[in-house]
Amino acid sequence: MVKPDSLGQFEQLVMTAILTLRDEAYGVTIHAKVEELARPKAVSLGAVYVTLDRLEDKGLVASWLSDPTPERGGRSKRYYRLEALGERALQESAVTAKRIWDGIVEVWGKEWAKEWGKRWGKEAG
Amino acid sequence: MVKPDSLGQFEQLVMTAILTLRDEAYGVTIHAKVEELARPKAVSLGAVYVTLDRLEDKGLVASWLSDPTPERGGRSKRYYRLEALGERALQESAVTAKRIWDGIVEVWGKEWAKEWGKRWGKEAG
DNA sequence: AGATTTCCCTTACACTGTTGGACAAATGGT
DNA sequence: ACCATTTGTCCAACAGTGTAAGGGAAATCT
Numbered sequence: 001m002v003k004p005d006s007l008g009q010f011e012q013l014v015m016t017a018i019l020t021l022r023d024e025a026y027g028v029t030i031h032a033k034v035e036e037l038a039r040p041k042a043v044s045l046g047a048v049y050v051t052l053d054r055l056e057d058k059g060l061v062a063s064w065l066s067d068p069t070p071e072r073g074g075r076s077k078r079y080y081r082l083e084a085l086g087e088r089a090l091q092e093s094a095v096t097a098k099r100i101w102d103g104i105v106e107v108w109g110k111e112w113a114k115e116w117g118k119r120w121g122k123e124a125g
Numbered sequence: 126m127v128k129p130d131s132l133g134q135f136e137q138l139v140m141t142a143i144l145t146l147r148d149e150a151y152g153v154t155i156h157a158k159v160e161e162l163a164r165p166k167a168v169s170l171g172a173v174y175v176t177l178d179r180l181e182d183k184g185l186v187a188s189w190l191s192d193p194t195p196e197r198g199g200r201s202k203r204y205y206r207l208e209a210l211g212e213r214a215l216q217e218s219a220v221t222a223k224r225i226w227d228g229i230v231e232v233w234g235k236e237w238a239k240e241w242g243k244r245w246g247k248e249a250g
Numbered sequence: 251a252g253a254t255t256t257c258c259c260t261t262a263c264a265c266t267g268t269t270g271g272a273c274a275a276a277t278g279g280t
Numbered sequence: 281a282c283c284a285t286t287t288g289t290c291c292a293a294c295a296g297t298g299t300a301a302g303g304g305a306a307a308t309c310t
Binding site: 006007008009012013016019020022037038041090091093094095096097098099100101103104106107116 | 131132133134137138141144145147162163166215216218219220221222223224225226228229231232241
């Protein structure tokens, strides 16, 4: 556990993925969700695991191993959830992220925001 | 000029500061605006200058020296503005920032967002 | 048993974040 | 003229985060 300081953007992505996946957050699904959030940028699986490791060292997330499941290749998974410290850190970072967004919209206008919402929002491809 | 890749969060803060300051963007004012955006986290002046340097190397911002002004300590300032490449990079990063915010609000709810807006928005202290 | 599928983890390096202090150029006072 | 003060820029060094590439383990299927 190092410092409850501010998160990097990739750490924010990983933690947001864990948060939104709720009970289905393990390496592979987290990776998929992060790629969805970071689109169109590609993300390597290794990057995700390294970051999960470091977040756990900092006490921001916790993990545990599941039992194997009876499917092909269904080996045990390492599931993750946010710790209280992690929730706090994510909240603060999210507020900063929102200030950035608001500042930009203030200058470039709401028309721009709408346009980008259409092209890059979660609904569209 | 290195790669027009994704920006770190601090780089986003600095560029957003330049954007919103319009014609008044130089080291000291940028530092002040970044601290406002990153509140309550403190930011050192050196961090800002180093980041400005690297952003200029990457061709995302441009700078020029002004004439001195007739006030106490009124030496010449280095002003900054965003380059076209920088605007594009900031837009993409901002979209990712917004996806993070939306994902979090989706889980924690709009009540939470409102509450944090009151306590941490630009209006309040 | 061997092939296939799903998943976890490590090593190594590049880039970004941050501190702390050095240095430069104006004005104001004595 | 000289020195203190104000405003401002910049560098060196280190810590921390981002990323790719590849090694390897545990299931099921045939």
